[in-house]
Amino acid sequence: MSGGAILDVRHLKVDLATERGTLHAVRDISFSVEPGRTLCIVGESGCGKSMTSLAIMDLLPKSARRTAETLSFRGEDIGSPKVMGRLRGDRIAMIFQEPMTALNPAYTIGDQLCEAYRHHRKASAREAREKAIALLERVGIASAGDRLGQFPHQLSGGLRQRVMIAMALMCGPSLLIADEPTTALDVTIQAQILRLLAELQEELGIALVLITHDLGIVARIADDVAVMYAGQIVEQGKAGDIFGDPHHPYTRGLIDCIPQPGKTRPGERLGTIANTVPSLVGEMRGCAFRDRCPHARPVCAEDVPERRAGDHMWRCVLEALP
Amino acid sequence: MTAVLEANDVSRLFEVRRGMFRKKRTLHAVNGIDLAIQAGEVLGIVGESGCGKSTLAKILLGLLPPSEGRVRYGGRDLTELDRFAVAKLVQPVFQDPYSSLNPRRRIAAIVGFPLDVHGIGTKAERRRMVSAIMERVGLPSHFAERYPNELSGGQRQRVAIARALVMNPKIVVCDEPTSALDVSVQSQILNLLLELRKDLDVTLVFISHDLGVVEHIATRVAVMYLGRIVELAPTHELFADPKHPYTRALLSSILTPEPGLGIPETGLGEAYPDPLNPPSGCRFHPRCRQRFAPCDTQAPRPLLASGHMTECHLHDPQIDGSLPQKDAYP
């Protein structure tokens, strides 16, 4: 699997020092992404999705400690800050959740678009500008030339997120990490942005790691899916397999929670998962989901086996869900 | 069915200043809304961010006086009622479970606050009522002595619901009660609301931007766009036969967890609705694919056909539908 992978992550852990003790935000996860494919990491709030993406980008907060057996981009070790310093923003780009705050209010769109390109490509201001205009047009912004002189606050949320996408694509990266790029947007605009992302990903053949908590988005855009719970990947596989035949009780629980026109009857009880996501402080043994799991049994407190069926991986004491 | 709450031509203006160098502008957050809420129904209100949902909710709750128009509770005008009477009729549940509970009060005090204010019952009675309602919303009794910051989001939202219900109001207005919650918790809350509605016979106003959720919970749905209700119909009808182009766009942008369907084309332009600069004529026309001659000059009128209200020239028999189509956005 790691042969053709553009990004390979093995045994990544992220620990955060907090007042209440060490918070293990990411507990030993492994995955890889192949060129031209879309991997979605999905999970509820606080399960460590953002920490994973920041760990890859080496942008973790100071209080965080990262360890990984492998962290490689096209075979290069991006665990080394020097290598990452060269690749970040150039070969590997990232889009953040909040389009409102992710752009510096003090500089024009043009400034911020061209900055990285000029930094990495040592390009002239004119070259950068032309590139920026071309990309803005590509992400569907009309009269791009004029937009360059505008400040972020003069743009709507949807436009800003388009600018963010264009900014990420300036240097033509081969890996794009998007952390909840549409959560802050209205549904109609969310659809537009996701469509644009999917199109660009296909067109430019880049690998996309998309982080979200919305199963709807995952279903529509992902090639591969990793379901995270409490800092671990509890199930991983092709999108069709995950949605068509979920093997982990958590995955299935999540899908059942969502009202789906046609499947759930209006006004009927929805599926639920008891309790809430646990705090990630402290050590963990056994299955992290067992307190909420309808199928929990005493063995769940033991080490959980990692099960596989082809590309499909899940961690559960059960071979198959009842 | 009788209307427990009626809004007649209600508008709300805000004076806003964006940046200190610009002059004040008037913002029509809610613009001429007519609404009659029937006893026992669940009225869903959907619309984009900033379209005036929360403002409308505050008006219905009596928290914001409307700039124009009238709000009537069971036939009595809001202005005739004192705050106590209104409080007994409608209660709110807000979106952000973090900001809706006073962090300095214990849960029991928060839930019992309305009783305290109204001086209902003795201390012991109040305590009993509080623990009864807490149990009803699924909060273990040992939470009574805790503070909000010791609770999870879902639990806080239960507290908020308990507080809203403790006085047995006729109507509960829920302003996006689940949008800050994880899906696994959202479904718990939705189930709870549906149960409570049946058990306690309350009328719900349920505001959300998640159409899937609204379809699940509401009996009737109002679609808002830039301060106006552009379509209002019973849920199944609205979802089966959306008439307004905006409603259609909204419906098409629902992403159900069905792999392989891809991402739908919403058919909307990128023009972002700016409430400070509402477009002329039909407010939706800059983003509308089907706009034609009268759209940018003439405001559409509400059209009512067997309980299904729409505000769109396309469905207005008095407008010549064969007028030339305006060029849609590129």
Next chain:
Amino acid sequence: MLRFATRRLALALLVALTVSAISFFLLRLSGDIAIALAGEGARDIDIEAIRAQYGLDRPLLFQYGEWLLQVLGGDLGTSLFFRTSVGALVLDKLPVTLILGISSLLFALLISIPLGVLAAIYRNTWIDRLALSIAVVGQALPNFFFALILVMIFSIGLRWLPVSGSGSWQNFVMPTIALGYYVAPAFMRLVRAGMVEVLSADYIRTARAKGLSRRSVIVKHALRNAVVPVVSLSAVQLGYLLGGSVVIETIFALDGLGFLAYESITQKDFPVTQAVVMLLSVFYVLLTFVGDLVNAWLDPRIRVA
């Protein structure tokens, strides 16, 4: 923009008017200036004569109205003590105070911005703690005490700097330090807090994700946004420095507005006190106005679209 300016100007006028009225009545109601003017050994008839001469025997409101009309006509009145035009007197002392105020402000900024930035970057390290201690100790030392210690060291001990006067730049060194160090902590905290906040802002993460150098992230993206509040604080503090220079100007016999004010207060030369108080309040309002303008220039969100 024009609207904004006129609104601000109107506010400035209103504030100045209120301040002038408050100070006028406070000063007038609480003592008989005629006695003060008459000086040691004056007899009752002398005092009566003075009272009549200055029109102090008429109703207070009338006196205020008259004074206001005068001021609007550009005449700040006549000093009761120096018997010269208050306007000329104030204009004469203004430069010294302005130099002192501005140099102290620059001094404060010069030490506080780098310290604040360093403290924010190396948050919770010894650098941060050192900067914080400097700030805390700085705020705790009464500035007159500090000024006297400076004099002991630099004038009497080392004989490097003259004690008093305003003739040369050396005269301004100690006053600048004594006055500036006292406001520096406020700036340092603000810069530090601003930097801490800005450094954790999403757009800083964006900038880092773009692969920019650390320096460029800090200087271009962070500092630029963190200094915005410093500008308005500077404006306010300059106002404070102009008014707060009373003690320092007295100690160093710097012949500026603060000292003039102190003298006029002790001599009950109320037209001068009044003028200085009013001038300082107008300064304050104008300075905040300028601060807003500079802020707007720095922060495009406020700028004219």
Next chain:
Amino acid sequence: DQANNSIRFAYDQAPESIDPYFNNVRIGVIIGQHVWDTLVYRDPSSNEYKGLLAESWERIDDRTLEFKLRQGVTFHNGEAFNADDVVYTLNFVADPENGVTTQQNVAWIDRAEKVDDYTVRVISKEVFPAAIEYLSGPLAIHPNEYYEEVGPEGMDRNPVGTGPFKVVSNEPGKAIVLEKNEAYFEGSPKEQGPIETVDIRIIPDRQTQVAEMLSQGMDFVMHVPKDQAEQMEQVPFLQVVSGETMRIVFMQMNTLENSPAPALKDERVRKAIMHAIDRETIASEIVGAGARVLDVICFPSQTGCDASAAPTYDYDPEKSRALLAEAGYGDGLALDIVAYRERNQTEAIIGYLKAVGIDARLNFLQYAAMREQIRAGEAELTHQTWGSFSVNDVSASTPVYFKFEADDITRNPEVRDLLQKGDTTIEPEARNAAYRDALALIAEHVYGVPLWSLPVYYVATSDLDFTAYPDEMPRFWEMDWKD
């Protein structure tokens, strides 16, 4: 400094105006004496009157003095000095319309008349024995033509006199520079020495002045408090000279009918206060060298200040307590005391009063505010000083506080009549007797507490040669550098 024969002199207060008629501060008097001349000069060592602008004078009648003026004197602007100048100046200042700051100095003048170009007559309103004294002190002579043209304001901006120094620069409130008047007339009793310039800087803060002296930024300061002066004496390059001044310190006690402190109407209480304060110790420990404990409220050198008939009171806290107990205040007595300068002395007095059970609460005010209180009859105890404008005659001191003027808060008619008699009697014996009786009466009933005279400490660079006089007047014209 010595190099360019200039003296750098720091003073703590600015004169309102340089025109000596329009200020009432010491520095104004000092500048006045250097820039202007008076008709008569009183020799500070012998207290003998000498002719200055006048060569001689004689008394024509009870109210009239005739002066023969010196010829060949010119003002700094070249105007020649003659009778017109004297007549104009004295008539100008005597007119209350012109608002001279200290009316007391001029109010006695009825008019001045020109007899011929170099003879004038000065006529007082009433019999005024102290006239010569006043004419030798505050009554400077201005050039009539110039003064008429520019008035007091112009005189302040560009002062012109006949004196041994002229003003070359004046920055109000900041600095005044005097330069030697090379054309000063021969034979003046103000004999010119070598000092070329006097650089006067206004430095309000005493510590700054001390610091300037210590860092050799200044050559001469005065009014240095005793303790600092004594400490500066230890500094090798500084010299300290102290001298007695005419300024007396005393306490008033409100014995008026509606006194806010009725206890003070009781003579025993007043005597208790008298006995409670150890004036000797305060004078020697706090006030300093040259301070003299007073028995009456006037300065001993003043003509008519005769304490020989006045009873004295010694420091005796026991007796004080006994007197208080006798008056019914054995459990203590609370009084307010107002003061305006020499705060440490007030504090010491309060300390002594506390020791006998009188709780004196200090109300330290600006001079004007204090006097306002006194005149309104609201003050209880006062702690005051009085400099008599350096006029060496009792009429300039005691009557101010005991002749039913505004500041009189005891008001004994007998005292008033005696003082009035002294003020208007020319014959020295009779005059002296009247004053002596008045002072005795005041002391007997303790209408006030005479305390001590204030010395003045001058600190100067040690190579400056100068003498201190009781009139608090440094005379730069006679100073010199030691070699």
Next chain:
Amino acid sequence: MTESTAFAAVAMPSAGARLRRRVFGHKSLVFGASLLAVIVLVALLAPLIAPYDPYAQNLLARTQPPVWYEAGTWAHPLGTDNLGRDYLSRMIYGARISLVIGFSVMVISGLIGTTMGLLAGYFGGTVDLVVTFLVTTRLAMPVILVALAIVAILGGSLLVVVLVLGFLKWDRFAVVMRSATQQVRSQDYVAAAQAAGASTPRILFGEVLPNVFAQLVVVATLEAASAILLEAALSFLGLGVQPPLPSWGLMISEAKAYMFFSFWLIAIPGTALALLILAINLAGDGLRDIVAPEGRE
């Protein structure tokens, strides 16, 4: 919330315990608060611990140096002042005066400023405009000058100084309380209380005030410190409280005459004052840190 058993039971401390840990883990807060406590204690116990009557003078034993000087004796550990009063006793009583000034000014200005800030922040609109204008006007008046002018006229005394400063220094309370109230006012729990029919005073005191109280305490400590400093400056200029009251500011002012020769006379009250301000500021800063980020978990 049933605690997850999947996670090794990290002893999850209670909110109170966490707060205690934060408070006691904050070194400068602990230092500042202890120092302040010591000073307060000294002030409270003044009559018990002061070796002499602070007003008893002995003109024959003036300006004796403290024990650490060669000429010093244990009879007067900190020496005597210019009237021969025991300096230690005066310092001990002086702590009272300085604290009383700081505290009373804080209370007066706090009452004025908090009321204005609360009303402005809660009601907005015209009330806010008026308060903002008052604050601007107040800020435009140079405090030191105005205080000096008033004290010069009324005559300094403890009461006058406290009143003048109290009526001048409410601005920061008003500004901070205004924005804090605005922030709280926009919280949904205020809307919920309104929806429950609660009266405005009830909301102001029950919902708003408790939630801005932390900020109020922070401002209050810092303002107390600044009031003490301001009084010292007034005293320095000769227009503060009246002698023989031993306020530290006044003692500095009286000692400045001796600073070039008997430095300890000014150094002792100067240092004490600086320490007091330091203690209050450290405590205030610490409180601010404790109050600010009750970070969401």
